[in-house]
Amino acid sequence: xxxxxxxxxxxxxxxxxxxxxxxxRVSRAVGDxxxxxxVLLDQMVVLGVGSVPIAIFLAVFTGIVLALLASYIxxxxxxxxxxxSLVGKTVMMELAPVLTGMALAGxxxxxxxAELGTMKVTEQVDALETLSYDPLAYLAVPRVLAATLMFPVxxxxxxxxxxxxxxxxxxFILELPAQEFVRxxxxxxxxxxxxxxxxxxASFGTAVALMxxxxxxxxxxxxxxxxAAATRAVVLGCEAILVLDAFWAVVLL
Amino acid sequence: xxxxxxxxxxFGPKEVLRxxxxxxxxxxxxxxxxxxGGGKSVTLKLIAGLLAPDSGDVLVDxxxxxxxxxxGLAMLRREIAFVFQFAALFDSMxxxxxxxxxxxxxxxxxxxxxxxxxxxxxxxxxxxxEGRYPAELSGGMRxxxxxxxxxxxxxxxxLYDEPTTxxxxxxxxxxxxxxxxxxxxxxxxxxxxxxxRTSFKCGDRIAMLYEGRLRAIGTGDELRRNTDPxxxxxxxxxxxxxxxxx
Numbered sequence: 001x002x003x004x005x006x007x008x009x010x011x012x013x014x015x016x017x018x019x020x021x022x023x024x025r026v027s028r029a030v031g032d033x034x035x036x037x038x039v040l041l042d043q044m045v046v047l048g049v050g051s052v053p054i055a056i057f058l059a060v061f062t063g064i065v066l067a068l069l070a071s072y073i074x075x076x077x078x079x080x081x082x083x084x085s086l087v088g089k090t091v092m093m094e095l096a097p098v099l100t101g102m103a104l105a106g107x108x109x110x111x112x113x114a115e116l117g118t119m120k121v122t123e124q125v126d127a128l129e130t131l132s133y134d135p136l137a138y139l140a141v142p143r144v145l146a147a148t149l150m151f152p153v154x155x156x157x158x159x160x161x162x163x164x165x166x167x168x169x170x171x172f173i174l175e176l177p178a179q180e181f182v183r184x185x186x187x188x189x190x191x192x193x194x195x196x197x198x199x200x201x202a203s204f205g206t207a208v209a210l211m212x213x214x215x216x217x218x219x220x221x222x223x224x225x226x227x228a229a230a231t232r233a234v235v236l237g238c239e240a241i242l243v244l245d246a247f248w249a250v251v252l253l
Numbered sequence: 254x255x256x257x258x259x260x261x262x263x264f265g266p267k268e269v270l271r272x273x274x275x276x277x278x279x280x281x282x283x284x285x286x287x288x289x290g291g292g293k294s295v296t297l298k299l300i301a302g303l304l305a306p307d308s309g310d311v312l313v314d315x316x317x318x319x320x321x322x323x324x325g326l327a328m329l330r331r332e333i334a335f336v337f338q339f340a341a342l343f344d345s346m347x348x349x350x351x352x353x354x355x356x357x358x359x360x361x362x363x364x365x366x367x368x369x370x371x372x373x374x375x376x377x378x379x380x381x382x383e384g385r386y387p388a389e390l391s392g393g394m395r396x397x398x399x400x401x402x403x404x405x406x407x408x409x410x411x412l413y414d415e416p417t418t419x420x421x422x423x424x425x426x427x428x429x430x431x432x433x434x435x436x437x438x439x440x441x442x443x444x445x446x447x448x449x450r451t452s453f454k455c456g457d458r459i460a461m462l463y464e465g466r467l468r469a470i471g472t473g474d475e476l477r478r479n480t481d482p483x484x485x486x487x488x489x490x491x492x493x494x495x496x497x498x499x
Contacts, residue, residue, distance in 0.1 A: 028323075119343075126303050127341035130334065131355035131406075132327045 018214060025136050026144065026213075032137035039142040047108050047143065047209070048150025052157055054107060055100045059158040062095050063087060063165030064173075071174045080176055084184025087166035092193040096158040098245055101204035104151060105237030108205075109212040112143050113233035116216025117226035125217065140213040144206060151205030152198040159197060200248050207240035254279055255300055255410060255443065260309030261465075262295055269295050270306070271465030279409075282432060282442040284456030286449070286487070291462050293445040294338070297412045300443070301335050302326045313410070331359065334403030334440075338415040340395040342387040342402075348374070349383035352402045359406070373405040374398075377431060393424035400431055404440075411435055413444040417451045429454050449488060453477075461487065 029036070070083040116139055119125050125135045163185070170176040212233045219229035255277035262270040269292040277283045285293050298304040299311045302318045311318040313329060321329060342351050349370050356366045374380050377397040387395055396416060403411050413432060417425035425448065432455045436442050446452055452459050453473040460470040461484055469476060469484045476484060485491075 122339060123337045123341040124343055126298070126301075127335070127337060127343070129303055130301050130330055132330045132358050133354075134323070 018218060019210075023210070026140055026210075029134050029136035029141045032134055032141070035133060035137040036141040036145070039138065040145060043142045043146035044150050047104075047111075047146045048153055051104050051107055051150070051154050054103050055154045055158040056161050058099050058103055059091070059096060059160075059162035060165045062099060063091060063162040063167075064169040066090055066095070066162075067166040067169040067174065071170070071176075080174070081180040081184040082187075083170050083174065083176060084167070084181040084186075085188045086184075087170075087181075088163055088185040088189060089193060091162035091166065092159050092197045094197075094245075096162050097155050097197045097201040097204065098241060100155045100158045101151065101201065101208065101241045102238055104147075104154065104205075105208045105211075105241060106234050108147055109208045109233040109237035110230040112209060112212025113216040113219070113230040114226055116140075116213060117219035117229040120217055120219055121222055121226060135217070136213075140217065143213060144209040147205035147209035148202050149205070151208075152201040155197060155201035156194075159194070196248070196252055199252070200245065203244050203248070204241045207244060208237040211236040211240060254312075254314065255441070256310070256312040257296065257299070258310040258312065260296075260299065260311060261307045262292070262299065262304065263307055268465060270309075272309075273462065273466055275460055275467055275470075277410075277441060277443050278458070279441045280436070280439065281457035282436045282444055282455050284444045284446060284452045284459045285462055286445075286447055286452050286459060287462035287468075288487070289447060292465055293447075293462055294414050296462070297335065297414050297443065297445055300410075300412060301333055302329065331406070332409045334406050334408035334411045336396075336399045336403050336411060336413045336416055338418060340387070340399035342395055342398055344387055347384050347386055348379070348390075348398050348401075351387070351398060352405050355402065355406050369405050373401040376404055376434070377401045378427075393420050393427070396420065396424075396428060397431065400428070400435070404435055404438075408440060410441045410443065413442060413446075415446055415448075416444065417446065417448050422450075425451065463487075 066087045067083055070086040071080060074080055074082060116125070119139070125139070128135045128138055167178065167181050167185075170181045171178050215229040215233040215236065219225045221228075257273055257275045260270050260273045261268070273292070273296065275285070275296075285296060287293050295304060299306055300313065300318065302321065305319045313333065316325070316329065318326070318329065343354070346354070352370045352373055353366045356369055361369070370383065371380070374382065377400055379394060379397055379401065382390070382394070382398070387398070390398065400416075416432065417428050420428065429451050432442055432444060442455070444451070444455055456473060458470060459473055459476050461468045461476070463483050469479050469481055471479070477488065479485065
């Protein structure tokens with residue numbers, strides 16, 4: 001008898017095959033609303049609310065450094081009130097979404113990959129299947145949706161705190177009057193500055209959670225395999241953020 | 254009835270099943286024994302649709318499992334429960350939540366779920382553990398919760414993967430008794446093990462898987478009388494028998 005393994009050519013293995021296959025299955029799982037809806041809120045709290053402190057920490061120091069850097073560059077060349085413009089634009093359009101995304105790629109991406117990887121190697125994912133649950137609908141969809149919805153919220157906090165800390169630094173370190181900082185902040189402000197940053201943040205959330213799910217659910221080999229999956233998820237998440245950052249700059253600017 | 258017909262399954266270059274056939278009759282416990290890494294657990298995963306065979310048929314009530322779509326597989330899994338080797342309980346859920354998860358999927362009301370959880374835990378003598386997490390349970394208790402989770406679904410078939418491995422003799426005996434009880438309650442069992450005491454105590458029929466094929470099958474007494482050197486070597490634990498492990 002001819003064995004199927006001999007008659008069917010093996011699919012080319014590789015990262016993009018893996019991404020494509022799992023993305024397709026995730027799309028199907030998205031339709032299974034009754035399975036993922038009860039888990040979504042928990043995941044939004046775990047992935048989003050739990051990430052606010054780290055985003056605030058990053059934003060405080062980013063705002064301070066930006067204000068000082070702008071002052072250093074502008075002194076004797078450009079009016080100092082433009083420190084507000086630079087801090088506002090840079091924090092809202094680039095640094096808040098990208099730095100928050102990178103930090104959350106570490107926190108959220110590794111968390112998802114390690115959790116799902118552990119479930120995979122301890123047969124909990126198989127157990128879910130035997131209970132008639134689609135593991136993607138129960139595990140992956142709520143995490144990807146939660147990250148997509150909550151990254152912009154966390155980023156919005158980072159924007160607010162980043163600009164605020166830049167303003168405080170300008171006022172107390174550079175001795176730039178508050179109204180001068182605000183003048184610079186408002187002079188070149190557009191609503192696009194905010195939504196551009198938030199759209200990017202949402203896409204970063206999708207990418208980071210997707211990488212975590214892909215690497216977690218495909219991990220094997222016990223504890224070492226789970227560790228490798230978590231590391232790979234973080235690296236891929238960061239890489240995806242940089243690629244998406246460039247993509248949105250080309251498309252939206 | 255579960256039937257495997259000429260099933261082949263490989264993982265890379267390793268051929269695990271090579272034309273394996275087996276019938277699992279209803280209302281009985283069938284034990285599948287064999288060497289570690291010989292394809293016993295793979296057989297269970299093929300039946301539950303967790304793996305697909307390279308070729309051959311895996312029939313449950315006449316339906317070929319690899320041919321089923323997602324909906325068909327979900328329907329089939331309402332009839333089949335799986336007891337995993339290390340219980341595979343969900344760490345983040347309490348014992349009660351672990352058992353209720355499958356019941357919820359079946360659309361059972363919350364009150365009925367609570368009753369069923371209590372009944373299942375009573376069956377495995379673990380009343381009062383509803384609020385505990387898997388990390389707070391011993392290995393034997395975890396396995397019993399795994400059995401309770403399976404039994405709660407009132408399945409027609411229960412697949413046991415190494416149910417007594419790693420347990421002390423007394424706890425193993427408790428698990429053995431549970432498997433006999435679930436059979437007496439009407440569930441058909443397929444028990445994968447290399448524990449001979451469990452095999453002869455729980456198995457109405459015992460099959461031996463060797464080098465990816467069915468080597469012997471019969472009642473416990475028939476297997477004890479079998480003169481095949483592989484079978485006698487396995488039962489007597491002769492090291493030379495292991496040379497032919499797939």
